[in-house]
Amino acid sequence: MKQVRVRFAPSPTGALHIGGVRTALYNYLFARQHGGTMLLRIEDTDSTRFVEGAEEYITEALAWLGIEIDEGICMDAPNGKGDHGPYRQSERREIYHQYVQQLLDSGHAYIAFDTPEELEAKRNSVANFQYDARTRGEMINSLTLSKEEVEQRLANGDKYVVRFLVQPNEDIHVQDLIRGEVVINSNIIDDKVLYKSADDLPTYHMANIVDDHLMEISHVIRGEEWLPSAPLHVLLYRALGWEDTMPQFAHLPLLLKPDGNGKLSKRDGDRLGFPVFPLEFHNKKDGSVSSGYRESGYYPEAVINFLALLGWHATGDQEMYTMQELIEQFSLERVSKSGAKFDYEKGKWFNHQYLQLKSNDELAEQFMPYLEAKGVSADTTVVAKVIGLTKDRVNFVSELWEQVNFFFVAPTEYDEKSLKKRWKEDSPKHMTEMLALLEAQEDWSAEGLDNLIMPWIAEKEYGVGVVMNAFRICLVGAARGPHIWNITDVLGKEETLARVRTALEKLG
RNA sequence: GGUGCUAUCGUCUAGUGGCCUAGGACAACGGCCUCUCACGCCGUAAACCCGGGUUCGAUUCCCGGUAGCACUACCA
Numbered sequence: 013m014k015q016v017r018v019r020f021a022p023s024p025t026g027a028l029h030i031g032g033v034r035t036a037l038y039n040y041l042f043a044r045q046h047g048g049t050m051l052l053r054i055e056d057t058d059s060t061r062f063v064e065g066a067e068e069y070i071t072e073a074l075a076w077l078g079i080e081i082d083e084g085i086c087m088d089a090p091n092g093k094g095d096h097g098p099y100r101q102s103e104r105r106e107i108y109h110q111y112v113q114q115l116l117d118s119g120h121a122y123i124a125f126d127t128p129e130e131l132e133a134k135r136n137s138v139a140n141f142q143y144d145a146r147t148r149g150e151m152i153n154s155l156t157l158s159k160e161e162v163e164q165r166l167a168n169g170d171k172y173v174v175r176f177l178v179q180p181n182e183d184i185h186v187q188d189l190i191r192g193e194v195v196i197n198s199n200i201i202d203d204k205v206l207y208k209s210a211d212d213l214p215t216y217h218m219a220n221i222v223d224d225h226l227m228e229i230s231h232v233i234r235g236e237e238w239l240p241s242a243p244l245h246v247l248l249y250r251a252l253g254w255e256d257t258m259p260q261f262a263h264l265p266l267l268l269k270p271d272g273n274g275k276l277s278k279r280d281g282d283r284l285g286f287p288v289f290p291l292e293f294h295n296k297k298d299g300s301v302s303s304g305y306r307e308s309g310y311y312p313e314a315v316i317n318f319l320a321l322l323g324w325h326a327t328g329d330q331e332m333y334t335m336q337e338l339i340e341q342f343s344l345e346r347v348s349k350s351g352a353k354f355d356y357e358k359g360k361w362f363n364h365q366y367l368q369l370k371s372n373d374e375l376a377e378q379f380m381p382y383l384e385a386k387g388v389s390a391d392t393t394v395v396a397k398v399i400g401l402t403k404d405r406v407n408f409v410s411e412l413w414e415q416v417n418f419f420f421v422a423p424t425e426y427d428e429k430s431l432k433k434r435w436k437e438d439s440p441k442h443m444t445e446m447l448a449l450l451e452a453q454e455d456w457s458a459e460g461l462d463n464l465i466m467p468w469i470a471e472k473e474y475g476v477g478v479v480m481n482a483f484r485i486c487l488v489g490a491a492r493g494p495h496i497w498n499i500t501d502v503l504g505k506e507e508t509l510a511r512v513r514t515a516l517e518k519l520g
Numbered sequence: 521g522g523u524g525c526u527a528u529c530g531u532c533u534a535g536u537g538g539c540c541u542a543g544g545a546c547a548a549c550g551g552c553c554u555c556u557c558a559c560g561c562c563g564u565a566a567a568c569c570c571g572g573g574u575u576c577g578a579u580u581c582c583c584g585g586u587a588g589c590a591c592u593a594c595c596a
Binding site: 021022023025055057058060061124126127128131132135139140142171172173175191194195196197199200201202204205207208209210211215216217220235236237238239240241243263265266268270273274275321322323325326327328329330331348349350351352353354355357358359360361362368402403404405406415430433434475476477478479480481482483484485488490491492493494495496 | 521522523524525526527530531532533534535543544545546547554555556557558559560588589590591592593594595596
């Protein structure tokens, strides 16, 4: 196999969709596994859809996820690195001119003057209209016009496009690494626009083929939505005389909506309440704000793990994969052929798993801003301690506050349900007695308290559950939380006693 | 409409003709643990789209149907 060079080639038209992230990931895994090169090219041939900041967003998102770019546009080289540049298609005009001219000269392409309006009218009047071998003779182009007329229009500065001349009734074979051989008859392919004079830019198909060739791409790994145009691309490689070095294709299955059918879209995320983008994005063009995985509290390794398994799976039952393991085990042969519904719940589970792997100190550091936002100032060692007691019950750092708040703020009200179930008629009496016991207690360790309280409960035959749950309500405000002696430990004697007194006052 | 791709539990998937009484994970449900809520552990329910072939034997191979999806722009 020749030197592996793959590319991720997004358009800067907005935030990078999570499906695009997975495409980038699979490209990256494939490149790394084969000791190849991962390249990032910006496909900005549609000037009308350009969105400011989108390109920076893409490079930042990939960097956050740990998808490293070896060549082309990336965070540490915003204008591209490598010797196959420029890596932004809008900066490659001269290059495309040359190849468009080559196709014109060799008769593989022709000039067409039909305006968008005329074409629109044609489509409306003729059912299933397609610009191809059957219809191009009726259109306004260099095939139907005299040479002088074409020259004249060009000289006038008439807007035109260059169209690819597709030969009719030919079976085109495409070898796909995931799907095998796909055969399509050229009759269903229209004479695609390769270049538009209006903005002096090629269309996707032309730019894509020229760039992949010039950048010596060995494998084109992209979404399934490109499968129908793969035969056209084969034809283009052939027309350009590059068929012998044509890259191999692999068309990835699509990411589908969690419910219902169809491609996963930004709207689904808004509707179902989960991010569809890696990072939060503020679209300057339409003013919209899209939520991101990073801002939602996801760890990049969780997103990577989750995404990797959406469309690919190794032989065994392994669920947790580091990037390194993915690189070692990934293979295009094991990519699914069918689309994968996006299961957000599983994404949360992955984050839970990765959160458990973090040290308490690291989590404490991440949690400090949330504490500050609540107006709580606390020692990080204490924060780390309470996180150690509670982290197994959260999926995100942001959910920690709900679990640890009572460690820092005394309850001001008591949970209705907990009271009904756990605050008994005798509870005030129990708590009053217990308060006296605790006031006299010197040894505040978990063991010391346990040795004090348990025998007392046993002697009085109050019942461990009855007493301890009432005690818990005093300290926490509800029937939840870690082991009670862990709570008294963090609270300390004074605070514990104060909370019992307050509860006695309020609950009688 | 046309063309193509696809089809295993609700979801992600394992399975490449007999190891399948179809395995794992998420979600759901139940139990255990326990001073509570969680975690964890154990367990339950849950699938081979349909119809033909090929074969001694099909989830697995072939054909047809059906369904879903994608594409069908001077967008990518």
